[in-house]
Every structure is written in structure tokens, then in C-alpha cells.
Amino acid sequence: MNTEQRIVVLGAGYTGMLAALRLARRTRNRNVRITLVNPSPRFTERLRMHQIAAGQELADYRIPDILTGTGIEFVQGSATSIDPAAKHVVVDNTTTLPYDKLVYALGSSTDTSIVAGAADHAWTLNDPRLAHQFAERLNVVAAQGGTVVVCGGGLTGIEAATEIADSHPELHVTLISAGAPGAMMGDKARAYLNRALDRLGITRQLGRISKVLPDAVELSTGELIPADLTLWTAGVRVAPLAAQAGIETDANGLIVVDATLRSVSHPDIHAIGDAAAVRFAWGRLHGTCQSGMPTAAYTADTIARQLRGKQSKPFRFGYFHQPVSLGRGDAVIQFTKSDDTPGRWYLTGRLATFYKESVSSSPVPTFRMSRRINVPVKLRAGTPATARS
Ligand SMILES: Cc1cc2nc3c(=O)[nH]c(=O)nc-3n(C[C@H](O)[C@H](O)[C@H](O)COP(=O)(O)OP(=O)(O)OC[C@H]3O[C@@H](n4cnc5c(N)ncnc54)[C@H](O)[C@@H]3O)c2cc1C
The missing domain is CATH 3.50.50.100 (FAD/NAD(P)-binding domain)
Structure with missing residues (x-):
């Protein structure tokens, strides 16, 4: 050649x-x-x-x-x-x-266009620069004992929620997902996952997210989940x-x-x-x-x-x-x-x-x-x- x-x-x-x-x-x-x-x-x-x-x-x-x-x-x-x-x-x-x-x-990257307000009010793990900025905000919210909401119960959402709760025990962490977190796993592995979520004090909230607001996540039922910081991990684009x-x-x-x-x-x-x-x-x-x-x-x-x-x-x-x-x-x-x-x-x-x-x-x-x-x-x-x- x-x-x-x-x-x-x-x-x-x-x-x-x-x-x-x-x-x-x-x-x-x-x-x-x-x-x-x-x-x-x-x-x-x-x-x-x-x-x-x-x-x-x-x-x-x-x-x-x-x-x-x-x-x-x-x-x-x-x-x-x-x-x-x-x-x-x-x-x-x-x-x-x-x-x-x-x-x-x-x-x-994760898709913030699938729910209104996600692109404006939620953070993502799409870019290391944004992830660093999120970490800085997390410190501020943690100092106030605030609430972080992680949207998406797939593997990325689970890893993010547990990592945040593990490193900042003073935070309230809520994981919102349409189905049970770890639904892709077998029963025993999922049972272990649930015990770990309990141990870390992570609140699970099942539901479809309809909107992300500056200080809350709204579910399709109209219920508002308060959030000082929202992390979006759902969808792919x-x-x-x-x-x-x-x-x-x-x-x-x-x-x-x-x-x-x-x-x-x-x-x-x-x-x-x-x-x-x-x-x-x-x-x-x-x-x-x-x-x-x-x-x-x-x-x-x-x-x-x-x-x-x-x-x-x-x-x-x-x-x-x-x-x-x-x-x-x-x-x-x-x-x-x-x-x-x-x-x-x-x-x-x-x-x-x-x-x-x-x-x-x-x-x-x-x-x-x-x-x-x-x-x-x-x-x-x-x-x-x-x-x-
Ligand atoms: C928090 C997290 C945890 C994960 N954990 C796991 C796991 O445990 N196991 C697993 O198998 N997978 C995991 N994944 C998924 C895994 O990271 C992806 O599947 C993997 O990164 C895909 O590799 P890729 O090369 O296709 O894309 P990437 O690794 O995302 O690389 C794409 C590259 O393209 C560059 N790029 C983008 N646009 C342009 C452009 N216009 N011009 C030039 N370059 C561009 C980007 O900067 C980037 O460097 C995880 C993902 C996340 C977010």
C-alpha cells in the first residue's frame, strides 16, 4: 500500500x-x-x-x-x-x-430536554467542569443541612445518590425514579442495594417527573419534592x-x-x-x-x-x-x-x-x-x- x-x-x-x-x-x-x-x-x-x-x-x-x-x-x-x-x-x-x-x-450525555425546567434548574454529570461546580454548590447546601434530589433510578442515579450521601451525611438525599431503583438487577442484589440506600439515609420517591423548578421537583401527581440542588441523570441524547x-x-x-x-x-x-x-x-x-x-x-x-x-x-x-x-x-x-x-x-x-x-x-x-x-x-x-x- x-x-x-x-x-x-x-x-x-x-x-x-x-x-x-x-x-x-x-x-x-x-x-x-x-x-x-x-x-x-x-x-x-x-x-x-x-x-x-x-x-x-x-x-x-x-x-x-x-x-x-x-x-x-x-x-x-x-x-x-x-x-x-x-x-x-x-x-x-x-x-x-x-x-x-x-x-x-x-x-x-443525559437528556435534560425530556422534562420542562431540567435544562435550566438541574445539574448533570455531562461535563467535568459542571460536576466540579456542582460539588462546590453541594458543600454550601450541606453546610445548611439542605436537600439534594437525584432524578433517575438507573445505575448513574444510584451511584450519584449514594456517593453524595456517603460523602455528605449531613445532607438529605432523595432519589426519584419511575420504577424501583436497580430494577435491572436480580432480587438479591436489589435487596442489598435497598439496604445500602437505607443505611445511607436516602429517601426513595417513585413517580414520573413533570417539571423541575428552581427549588423543587414536581411529579405528574402534582406533588412537589423540595430540592436545594437537583441532579439530572435520566435519558440519553x-x-x-x-x-x-x-x-x-x-x-x-x-x-x-x-x-x-x-x-x-x-x-x-x-x-x-x-x-x-x-x-x-x-x-x-x-x-x-x-x-x-x-x-x-x-x-x-x-x-x-x-x-x-x-x-x-x-x-x-x-x-x-x-x-x-x-x-x-x-x-x-x-x-x-x-x-x-x-x-x-x-x-x-x-x-x-x-x-x-x-x-x-x-x-x-x-x-x-x-x-x-x-x-x-x-x-x-x-x-x-x-x-x-
Ligand atoms: C456517572 C457515570 C457512571 C458510569 N458507570 C459505568 C459503569 O460502571 N460501567 C459502564 O460500562 N459504563 C458506565 N457508564 C457509561 C459509560 O461512561 C459510557 O458508556 C462510556 O463513557 C461511553 O464511551 P464513549 O467513548 O462512547 O463516550 P465518552 O466516554 O463519553 O467519550 C466521548 C468523547 O467525545 C468527545 N466529544 C463530544 N463531542 C465532540 C465533538 N463534537 N468533537 C470532538 N469530540 C467530542 C467528548 O468530549 C468525549 O471525550 C457511566 C456513565 C456515567 C455518566
């Missing part, structure tokens, strides 16, 4: 980082230029965003440092548009990056970039991919992580690091194979676990079947805390090792992706 192949990776989160690093290694003797685009030079550990919100300082991982020695070019900025016909990306409305292959790894570019997306804006994770409308675009609509016979992947990292490793391997003129097998994946921290000294891990339904086994307490911490801290060492070796990232082979969403 004599002509240089230009590969642009958009987003240096968990999946974009891994895809770029693994690709650099897989193509190291070939004429390939890899460019990684991200708004911040700091790697965001999204798995730990609730820890920032509770006031903890995280390690400062610099993306250019992690890329050292790989030959990957780092461009700091936000992709503002994609032109799939001209095959280029525009960064910050100024810099044009042509590509032969594009890896779309822009992730997702993705960047509109793909849809705006005419790349086929599903109703939620995720790129529709084939069984090899390539866009069905633009096969030179590979979508990974939270931004990809990956289908299996049992349903669609939901955004997790657990599933995102394998999509990144698979895509790096697939592109490297394509450059060597080889065929790719369909992406295979099966879920393995639901690891949930319950503050700093407790956790519950529900092991699952491939389709993420709960299995028989679960872990709790110190063993689970160690397990969860190992999961949260594994990506950065994986990135570093990926510079030198092909790190296996699949925990379980699972079923193959289907051809279309």
Missing part, C-alpha cells in the same frame, strides 16, 4: 482513545495517518463523574501523554460538521480534516452531527450500523460506543463502557484488516456484569446473561468494592498497554450483531 490512508477518530473518550491506540499499533508498518479529535486535552473518566460531583479530585490524565510514541496526531477542538460526500470533518468551524475512514466516537450530515441515524440520533459496525449509509464511517446503534437478536446495546470498549477494539481490528484487504467477521458481544458503586466503601455487582438480564451470581461489600474499582481504573492502563500489545478487551464472546437496526 503506497497511498497514505487518513483515519480520523472523533472523540477521545473511552472508545475513541482505545480505537485510535489499537489502530496505531495494528497499522504501525503501514502508510497510515491517524488523527484524534477531542475538545479537551484531558481524558475524562466518565465512569467516575459522580465522584467529582461528590467533591473528589481525580487523576489528571493528559491525552497527548497517553498518545506519546504512537504517531497519532492529536487535534484539540470540537468537530462541528461532517461532509460525508467530500469526506472531511470540520473542527471548530475552521480546520478541515480530510479522511479515508472516519471513526465516530462522540459518546452521549447524542450529538446531532451525524444526523445533520445525512448519515443514517435511528430515532435517537445514533448511527445505524451493519454487523461490522460500519454506517449503513456511509460504509467508510465506523460508529462505536454510545453513539452507535448496534443491534443483536436480543435487542440493542445500551451505552456502557463494558460494551463500548469491545466496539472500539473490534473496529480498530476491522479497519486494520480492511487495509490488508481482508474480510471482517460480524461484531460479537455479550454483557457480563452490572457493577454499581454505593459510595466509597460499598458496591454491588450483578453478574448477567449475555443480554444483560440478571444471572444467579452477585457480589457485595468489600469484594464488590474492589471489583468495581478495578473496573473503573482499568481503561487508562488498557490504553497504555495498547501502545505495545493487543490487549484482549472482550470478557465474553456473546452473539453476533445483526445487519441492520
Whole structure:
């Protein structure tokens, strides 16, 4: 291969980082230029965003440092548009990056547009800067013995509520959810979770939220839950970039991919992580690091194979676990079947805390090792992706 192949990776989160690093290694003797685009030079550990919100300082991982020695070019900025016909990306409305292959790894964020007032009056864990500001406000509210309301009883809401209650025992913490918190877990793991919520003094409120007000959350029944601070963790939205570019997306804006994770409308675009609509016979992947990292490793391997003129097998994946921290000294891990339904086994307490911490801290060492070796990232082979969403 004599002509240089230009590969642009958009987003240096968990999946974009891994895809770029693994690709650099897989193509190291070939004429390939890899460019990684991200708004911040700091790697965001999204798995730990609730820890920032509770006031903890995280390690400062610099993306250019992690890329050292790989030959990957780092461009700091936000992709503002994609032109799939001209095959280029525009960064910050100024810099044009042509590509032969594009890896779309822009992730997702919680959706504050689904309920009136959430965007104006609720905080989110979407951005480390906001999470830090939330932590500062939390200190003020805690000093007054005030109330924090966490909206959403999914894993992020549970982790946030327990982290806040654990670090600020003087606060009143209320967790509002439409269904029982931890509904995705088996009975025993959920019973453990409920005992932990009780131990931390977290009030559970079941109900549909109709409005977020400056000092309260309103339920569809009209009931008002007082809140000095509101944290929103429900719903998922993705960047509109793909849809705006005419790349086929599903109703939620995720790129529709084939069984090899390539866009069905633009096969030179590979979508990974939270931004990809990956289908299996049992349903669609939901955004997790657990599933995102394998999509990144698979895509790096697939592109490297394509450059060597080889065929790719369909992406295979099966879920393995639901690891949930319950503050700093407790956790519950529900092991699952491939389709993420709960299995028989679960872990709790110190063993689970160690397990969860190992999961949260594994990506950065994986990135570093990926510079030198092909790190296996699949925990379980699972079923193959289907051809279309
Ligand atoms: C508090 C919390 C706890 C979680 N815990 C778990 C867990 O225990 N286990 C688990 O499996 N998952 C967990 N998740 C989910 C997990 O974090 C995501 O599924 C994962 O981050 C997805 O990786 P990604 O690479 O697709 O997106 P991200 O990691 O979000 O990365 C996207 C990157 O794209 C960048 N970007 C965005 N827009 C642009 C643009 N226009 N141009 C360039 N770059 C852009 C962003 O800055 C970011 O760096 C948790 C999420 C949260 C919020």
C-alpha cells in the first residue's frame, strides 16, 4: 500500500482513545495517518463523574501523554460538521480534516430536554467542569443541612445518590425514579442495594417527573419534592452531527450500523460506543463502557484488516456484569446473561468494592498497554450483531 490512508477518530473518550491506540499499533508498518479529535486535552473518566460531583479530585490524565510514541496526531477542538460526500470533518468551524475512514466516537450525555425546567434548574454529570461546580454548590447546601434530589433510578442515579450521601451525611438525599431503583438487577442484589440506600439515609420517591423548578421537583401527581440542588441523570441524547450530515441515524440520533459496525449509509464511517446503534437478536446495546470498549477494539481490528484487504467477521458481544458503586466503601455487582438480564451470581461489600474499582481504573492502563500489545478487551464472546437496526 503506497497511498497514505487518513483515519480520523472523533472523540477521545473511552472508545475513541482505545480505537485510535489499537489502530496505531495494528497499522504501525503501514502508510497510515491517524488523527484524534477531542475538545479537551484531558481524558475524562466518565465512569467516575459522580465522584467529582461528590467533591473528589481525580487523576489528571493528559491525552497527548497517553498518545506519546504512537504517531497519532492529536487535534484539540470540537468537530462541528461532517461532509460525508467530500469526506472531511470540520473542527471548530475552521480546520478541515480530510479522511479515508472516519471513526465516530462522540459518546452521549443525559437528556435534560425530556422534562420542562431540567435544562435550566438541574445539574448533570455531562461535563467535568459542571460536576466540579456542582460539588462546590453541594458543600454550601450541606453546610445548611439542605436537600439534594437525584432524578433517575438507573445505575448513574444510584451511584450519584449514594456517593453524595456517603460523602455528605449531613445532607438529605432523595432519589426519584419511575420504577424501583436497580430494577435491572436480580432480587438479591436489589435487596442489598435497598439496604445500602437505607443505611445511607436516602429517601426513595417513585413517580414520573413533570417539571423541575428552581427549588423543587414536581411529579405528574402534582406533588412537589423540595430540592436545594437537583441532579439530572435520566435519558440519553447524542450529538446531532451525524444526523445533520445525512448519515443514517435511528430515532435517537445514533448511527445505524451493519454487523461490522460500519454506517449503513456511509460504509467508510465506523460508529462505536454510545453513539452507535448496534443491534443483536436480543435487542440493542445500551451505552456502557463494558460494551463500548469491545466496539472500539473490534473496529480498530476491522479497519486494520480492511487495509490488508481482508474480510471482517460480524461484531460479537455479550454483557457480563452490572457493577454499581454505593459510595466509597460499598458496591454491588450483578453478574448477567449475555443480554444483560440478571444471572444467579452477585457480589457485595468489600469484594464488590474492589471489583468495581478495578473496573473503573482499568481503561487508562488498557490504553497504555495498547501502545505495545493487543490487549484482549472482550470478557465474553456473546452473539453476533445483526445487519441492520
Ligand atoms: C456517572 C457515570 C457512571 C458510569 N458507570 C459505568 C459503569 O460502571 N460501567 C459502564 O460500562 N459504563 C458506565 N457508564 C457509561 C459509560 O461512561 C459510557 O458508556 C462510556 O463513557 C461511553 O464511551 P464513549 O467513548 O462512547 O463516550 P465518552 O466516554 O463519553 O467519550 C466521548 C468523547 O467525545 C468527545 N466529544 C463530544 N463531542 C465532540 C465533538 N463534537 N468533537 C470532538 N469530540 C467530542 C467528548 O468530549 C468525549 O471525550 C457511566 C456513565 C456515567 C455518566
